[in-house]
Amino acid sequence: MTTEIKDIGRKCMALRSRMAARTVTRAYDAALKPIGLRITQFTVLACIATELTDSISALADYMAVERTTLTRNLQLLESKGLIIIGEEGYRRSRKMRLTAEGASILSAAIPIWESTQEDLKQKMGLDEWNMVSSGLNMLTKAM
Amino acid sequence: MTTEIKDIGRKCMALRSRMAARTVTRAYDAALKPIGLRITQFTVLACIATELTDSISALADYMAVERTTLTRNLQLLESKGLIIIGEEGYRRSRKMRLTAEGASILSAAIPIWESTQEDLKQKMGLDEWNMVSSGLNMLTKAM
DNA sequence: TTTTAATATGTGTATATACACTATATTAAA
DNA sequence: TTTAATATAGTGTATATACACATATTAAAA
Numbered sequence: 184m185t186t187e188i189k190d191i192g193r194k195c196m197a198l199r200s201r202m203a204a205r206t207v208t209r210a211y212d213a214a215l216k217p218i219g220l221r222i223t224q225f226t227v228l229a230c231i232a233t234e235l236t237d238s239i240s241a242l243a244d245y246m247a248v249e250r251t252t253l254t255r256n257l258q259l260l261e262s263k264g265l266i267i268i269g270e271e272g273y274r275r276s277r278k279m280r281l282t283a284e285g286a287s288i289l290s291a292a293i294p295i296w297e298s299t300q301e302d303l304k305q306k307m308g309l310d311e312w313n314m315v316s317s318g319l320n321m322l323t324k325a326m
Numbered sequence: 327m328t329t330e331i332k333d334i335g336r337k338c339m340a341l342r343s344r345m346a347a348r349t350v351t352r353a354y355d356a357a358l359k360p361i362g363l364r365i366t367q368f369t370v371l372a373c374i375a376t377e378l379t380d381s382i383s384a385l386a387d388y389m390a391v392e393r394t395t396l397t398r399n400l401q402l403l404e405s406k407g408l409i410i411i412g413e414e415g416y417r418r419s420r421k422m423r424l425t426a427e428g429a430s431i432l433s434a435a436i437p438i439w440e441s442t443q444e445d446l447k448q449k450m451g452l453d454e455w456n457m458v459s460s461g462l463n464m465l466t467k468a469m
Numbered sequence: 470t471t472t473t474a475a476t477a478t479g480t481g482t483a484t485a486t487a488c489a490c491t492a493t494a495t496t497a498a499a
Numbered sequence: 500t501t502t503a504a505t506a507t508a509g510t511g512t513a514t515a516t517a518c519a520c521a522t523a524t525t526a527a528a529a
Contacts, residue, residue: 222340395485419506
C-alpha cells in the first residue's frame, strides 16, 4: 500500500487520538482552573477515592498510565497535601488515600467536572457521545 | 444529577481520551524506537512535509496543539537537524521545511508507521476503526 | 536452604503539553 | 500621522508522560 504523505495527518490514529485528548483536556483544565486543579489531578483523586485499587501499580493499570508516570503525579498531589501515600505493605505495595483537603477539593471539583462533561455531551449529541465513548474504550483495550 | 465517585473513572471523557491516547502513543513509540523517532515527532515531520501550512500557528491549529507546545517540539526537531525553521516573513510568520536528514528519516519511518497502523486496525476491525476515527474527529471539533 | 522468579516501587533523563507574559510586525482606525 | 487592533512568535514556569535502570519483598523452585 502506498500512503500519501498528505494522508498521514488525517489518518494516523496516534495523532488523531492525541489531538482529541489535547483538545478535551484543555477544556476541562480551563473549567477547573478557578479551583487550582487540573483534570489529570482530578481523575487521580477521584480514582483514589473509589478505593478500587490498593497499589500504585494497580491504579496505573486502571488508568492506563505508565506506573512511573503515576508515581510522579502522586508525588505532586502529596506535596500539595491532597493525598497520602501510605507505608509499604505487601510486596512494597503502597495504598493511597485522600487527605481532608484532598476530599474537600474533590467535592468542589465535581460539579465543575459535571457541567463541563454535560456541555460537551450537549455539543456532540448523545448518540455521538456514546459512540465515541465505546470507541475510546476499544482503542484502549485493543493493545 | 448525582454522580457517584465510582463512576468518574469510567465516564470522564478527558480521562478516557487520555487513556486511549497514552495507550496508542506507547504502541507507536515502541514501533518507531529502532529509528530513534517518536510518533509525535513523526507526525510533525509528516505534516511539515505536506506543505499545507506556512506558519507555526497554522501548523498548530492543524494539529490541534497549543502553538507554544509546537514551538518547543519544533525546536527539538531543529536541534536534531531534521527540520529548518525559516526566517521571519509576513507578520513574523516562519515556514518550516525538512532537511535531507529529516526527509530521510521520515521515509524510513513510514513503513513502520503503516504496519503499526494496520496492526491496530486489524485488532479493532474496520467497522470499529472507522467509528473511532469519526468519533475522535467529532471530539476534536466539538470544542 | 539457597536460588530463582514474580511483584512492587523509585530515580535519572528526555520529551510533550500548555498557560501567562512579553515582543515584534502589519493593518485599520482615529 | 499617531494610535489601536490584529497576527505571529518566543520564554518562564509548571505539569504530564514514559523508558531504562536499580532496588526491595515475597513466593516458588531446586
